[in-house]
Amino acid sequence: MAEIRAVPLEDRAIVALGGDDARRFLQGLITNDVGDVAADRAVYAALLTPQGKTLFDFFVFEYGGALHLDCAAEGAEALVKRLSMYRLRADVTIEDVSAALAVTALPHADAPAAVGLAAAEGAAGAFSGGVAYVDPRCAGMGVRLCLPRDTAPEAFDSAPHDVYDARRIGLGIAEGRELAVGRALPLEAGLDDLHAIAFDKGCYVGQEVTARMKSRGLVRNRMVPVRIDGVAPSPDTAIRLGETKVGELRVVRGNAAIAMMKLDALKRAEADHGTLTAGDARLTPERPGWTRF
Numbered sequence: 001m002a003e004i005r006a007v008p009l010e011d012r013a014i015v016a017l018g019g020d021d022a023r024r025f026l027q028g029l030i031t032n033d034v035g036d037v038a039a040d041r042a043v044y045a046a047l048l049t050p051q052g053k054t055l056f057d058f059f060v061f062e063y064g065g066a067l068h069l070d071c072a073a074e075g076a077e078a079l080v081k082r083l084s085m086y087r088l089r090a091d092v093t094i095e096d097v098s099a100a101l102a103v104t105a106l107p108h109a110d111a112p113a114a115v116g117l118a119a120a121e122g123a124a125g126a127f128s129g130g131v132a133y134v135d136p137r138c139a140g141m142g143v144r145l146c147l148p149r150d151t152a153p154e155a156f157d158s159a160p161h162d163v164y165d166a167r168r169i170g171l172g173i174a175e176g177r178e179l180a181v182g183r184a185l186p187l188e189a190g191l192d193d194l195h196a197i198a199f200d201k202g203c204y205v206g207q208e209v210t211a212r213m214k215s216r217g218l219v220r221n222r223m224v225p226v227r228i229d230g231v232a233p234s235p236d237t238a239i240r241l242g243e244t245k246v247g248e249l250r251v252v253r254g255n256a257a258i259a260m261m262k263l264d265a266l267k268r269a270e271a272d273h274g275t276l277t278a279g280d281a282r283l284t285p286e287r288p289g290w291t292r293f
Contacts (some may be wrong), residue, residue: 004108004142005159006152011176012103013076013096014146015058015069017083021090022067026060029086029205031186033198037062042124042133042144044196046186047082052209054179054186055082057196061124063101063131063146070103070146072176086205101130104145104153107167111142114155121195128153137173137194138290162253169256171288172225178251178258186210187219188260193292221247222263222293228255230281237278241265249278259283263293 017026027034032045042061046054056079058071071079076096083094112119115132124133130147145153168175172190179189187210191197199214213219232252239247239259247261259278266285269276276283 004106004111004114004156005163006145006156007105007107007159007161007164009103009105009161009164011073011161013071013073013098014101014103015071015076015080015083016063016093016095016097017067017069018093018095019091022092025087025090025092026067027201028203029083030060031191031197031204031206031210032060032195033201034060034067035201036122036198037067038124039126040124042122042131042136044122044136044191044194046191046196047079048186048204048206048210050205052185052206052213054184054189054191055181057175057179057191059133059136059144061131061133061146068097068101068131068146070144073098075176075181100149101146102149104147105141105164106143106145106153106156107164108142109140112139115143115145117143137196138171138288140171140290141167141173165253166256169251169253169258170225171290172223172258172286174223174251174258180250180260184223184260185213185219187213188221189223190291190293193290219293220263221260222266223250223258223260224266224291225286225288226257226259226276226283227286228252228257228278228281228283231279232257233279233281239276239278239283241269241274241276246276257283259285261285 030045032043047056058069122136135141246265251258
């Protein structure tokens, strides 16, 4: 239990959707199946452009009988505006409720048992006046809590944000602006492997492009965690295989990073057919267990 520490995620916001049409409204917009969201189940999802590029990623859970989105705080206002643009005459209310609710992470593989949940992605339940759910992307990320702001998870010592980032980046999971908002395709970021896309649901914004890429195997680039040997370069530094540019760094934290790379170059590097470099540093790709590419 002592190893499980609570990380306040002040860079997250909570957006609530109410009204009789809230579920039907959201179902027609996002990549995952809102029908799966219940008091005992949360999902991870994204809102795309009509061209299939990722705009926002978020978690969807039920609290107080309403749908709530756990999203990046820096994009919360834009997300509310985007959803409102689609509302038209639907009976839906869309409100940023971050002043009342806060997000805390328990980034440890044993966290589900500590809050009384099964160790299954998306498993959810009531906790301390709020909601606890296993990270729907990867159970190795532990548990997320959405609690009233005057409530703290007293059973756990607190930890800095770096603890959460270290686990997330070590697993190769990008989020928020790291997904190259408006530029990257969800399959390039592995959102299918992270359970964010329901390929058997009805239409949503950007669905046609996403389904076509999946069915035709058109993904040519992919985010992947890499280990840095040498002085860590800055994000956006070009990655080279020999003299050829094959990608760029997206996230850098110490000697851990997430890179966007061409898949054929990644395969050649893994087969020891060349050395990947970024600046003066050498890169070693590391495939986490959740990936299937």
